[in-house]
Amino acid sequence: MGNPMRIRAAEKDGVTEVKVLMNHEMETGQRKDSSGNLIPAHFISELTAKHGDKVVLQAEFGPSVSKNPFLSFKFKGGAKGDKVVVSWIDNKGDTRSDEATIG
Amino acid sequence: MKKRLTLAALAIVAAFTAPAAMAEGSAADGIAQYRAMLAEGNPSELWELAGEDIWKEKRGPKQASLEQCDLGKGPGVVKGASAALPRYFKDTGRVQDLESRLMSCMETLQGIAPENFVKGKWGKGEMEKMEQIVAYVVGQSRDMKVNVDMSAPQMKKMYALGKEAFFYRAGPMDFACATCHGQDDKRIRLQDLPNLTKHEGAAAGWGSWPAYRVSNGQFWTMQHRLNDCYRQQRFPEPIYGSDVTIALSVYMAKTANGGTVMTPGIKR
Numbered sequence: 001m002g003n004p005m006r007i008r009a010a011e012k013d014g015v016t017e018v019k020v021l022m023n024h025e026m027e028t029g030q031r032k033d034s035s036g037n038l039i040p041a042h043f044i045s046e047l048t049a050k051h052g053d054k055v056v057l058q059a060e061f062g063p064s065v066s067k068n069p070f071l072s073f074k075f076k077g078g079a080k081g082d083k084v085v086v087s088w089i090d091n092k093g094d095t096r097s098d099e100a101t102i103g
Numbered sequence: 104m105k106k107r108l109t110l111a112a113l114a115i116v117a118a119f120t121a122p123a124a125m126a127e128g129s130a131a132d133g134i135a136q137y138r139a140m141l142a143e144g145n146p147s148e149l150w151e152l153a154g155e156d157i158w159k160e161k162r163g164p165k166q167a168s169l170e171q172c173d174l175g176k177g178p179g180v181v182k183g184a185s186a187a188l189p190r191y192f193k194d195t196g197r198v199q200d201l202e203s204r205l206m207s208c209m210e211t212l213q214g215i216a217p218e219n220f221v222k223g224k225w226g227k228g229e230m231e232k233m234e235q236i237v238a239y240v241v242g243q244s245r246d247m248k249v250n251v252d253m254s255a256p257q258m259k260k261m262y263a264l265g266k267e268a269f270f271y272r273a274g275p276m277d278f279a280c281a282t283c284h285g286q287d288d289k290r291i292r293l294q295d296l297p298n299l300t301k302h303e304g305a306a307a308g309w310g311s312w313p314a315y316r317v318s319n320g321q322f323w324t325m326q327h328r329l330n331d332c333y334r335q336q337r338f339p340e341p342i343y344g345s346d347v348t349i350a351l352s353v354y355m356a357k358t359a360n361g362g363t364v365m366t367p368g369i370k371r
Contacts, residue, residue, distance in 0.1 A: 006148050023149045067320035070144025 002088070002096030009084045009102040016078030016102055018049065020071045020086050028063035044069070047088040051078055061088070078102050131295050138369060147238055147315040147367035150322045154239025157232050163213030172208035174201070174240065186244040186364050189353050191255035198261045200352045202326050203344035205236060221343045225327055237313055237324045241366035249310060249364060251356040258353060261346075265354030268347050269299070278336040280351070284308075294371065299355055306362025309355040314368030322367070325352060 003023035010017055022044065029041025041063055049057040056075040078084070080102055087097035158169050158181070174184035175192070189200040195207055202220075209215040219229035226234065253259060272279040283289055284299040297304035313324045323331075329348050330340045341348050 003149070004152060006152065019143060021144045021146060021148060023146075066317075068146035068149060070141075070146075072143070 002090070002094050005086060005096065005098045007084065007086055007098055007100035009078070009100045011078050011080050011102050015074050015076055016051070016084070017072065017074045018084055018086075018100075020049075022069045022071070022088065022096075024068065024088075024090065026063070026065055026067045026069060030063070041091060043091055044088045045091045047071070047086065049073070050085045050087075051075065051082060056084075131290075131293070134293060134295075134371065137371070141317060141369050145315060145367070145369045146320075147242070147313075147322060147369065150235045150238035150315070151242045151367065152239075154235035154237065154242075157236055158239055163209065163215040165212065165214040167212045167214075169205075169208055169212060169236070171212055172205070174204055174208075181240055181243045183244050183247055185241045185366070186247040187250050187252065189258075189261070189349055189356060190252055191257045198255075198257050198349055198353060200325065200344075200349045201237060201240060202233065202324055203349060205233060205240075206344050217344070223343070225323075226321055234313075234322050234324055234327075238322055238367045241313055241364070244364045245366060247364050249306065249356060249359045249362045251353070251360055253357055253360075261350045261353040262357055264346070265350035265352070268351055269354055274337045276337055278338075280332060280336075282336075299358065302358060302360075302362065305355050305358035309352075309359035310362045311365045311368035311370075313366055314370045316370045318371055323370075 005023060006021040008019045024044055025042050026044065027039050027042040029038070031039045033039050043063050043065065044061040047057075047059045047061055048055060057073050059071075061069070082102045083099050084102060085097060085099040087095060089095045161168050170179045172179065173192075173194075174181065175187055175190045176182070176184045185201050188204065189198055191198050192204065192207075197203070199207065206217050206220055210217055215229060220233060223230040251258075253262065269280045270285070272282070279285075281300065283291065283296050284304070287298045287301075287304075289296040289298070297308040299305050299308055312328050313322065314328075315322050326343055326348055329351055330343075333340050
């Protein structure tokens with residue numbers, strides 16, 4: 001189970017803006033530790049955002065995304081009080097899912 | 104949404120639009136713009152979240168939480184506490200900054216030995232937990248005014264010591280803190296250096312640390328920041344929570360008095 005994300009969602013004029021701050025190492029697999037050994041790659045590989053049952057965003061992440069990634073996106077159709085669920089899976093199979101209420 | 108977006112690519116495009124705009128303003132404007140873009144998703148929040156849990160968690164040999172820790176506003180009061188630190192504490196008989204105070208609390212309440220920090224490594228073990236607690240505590244003073252009480256004679260003494268340390272030139276490069284932070288409009292590479300001898304500079308510096316550093320993905324406390332200043336001056340690094348670090352904090356905090364607390368901050 002990954003570390004919790006921080007999600008904010010706000011609706012304005014029919015458009016919902018979602019801001020997600022993820023807590024993840026996002027290790028590229030290119031770096032070496034102090035004893036010269038390669039640090040194995042560990043990064044979020046897939047992210048899905050749902051509004052109710054509807055997928056509003058699906059993304060493939062890779063090792064070029066920074067540590068503790070921040071993602072912001074907008075979609076139409078959200079209403080105040082609705083739930084937005086964001087979940088990711090990383091290359092080691094670890095997952096995390098968090099939700100926020102649109103405000 | 105069958106077509107998948109490669110968000111990584113989008114993020115890179117976004118990150119490089121800032122330098123393009125830089126051509127019109129100064130380099131500092133570009134950095135300010137970059138910071139504004141990052142501020143929305145300040146990862147310090149992740150440390151704050153973790154720190155709040157650790158604050159309330161029963162830990163250490165004595166299995167106690169820090170909820171009885173007195174940061175100067177009474178046991179367990181976190182709101183606004185860090186804006187008024189460092190201060191003189193009667194129970195320990197010392198002037199303490201946030202981190203040395205937390206170290207005392209952990210020792211007396213939880214039985215966690217100070218050696219965990221004094222001999223610890225930044226970002227590892229107990230030190231990582233300290234950083235998370237610091238993030239939580241300083242976040243509870245966000246947007247408040249720096250309000251350090253200088254009335255105790257011990258504070259005045261620490262201020263005098265801090266001032267002396269700030270201007271003390273030594274080391275292989277004959278550097279003092281004041282060499283870089285004693286004049287206006289100094290910079291190191293593209294970073295503007297605040298003039299810590301004046302209110303504006305001290306407010307900017309003292310008010311925005313501890314902070315998350317984007318370039319290395321680490322959260323730095325004020326003690327860590329000060330140690331790195333010493334490292335850059337080619338001085339031996341001070342002992343964690345030692346008087347010289349607290350004295351320098353008193354010197355900066357007093358000069359910053361009345362400025363806005365922007366912690367936990369975000370840095371390049």
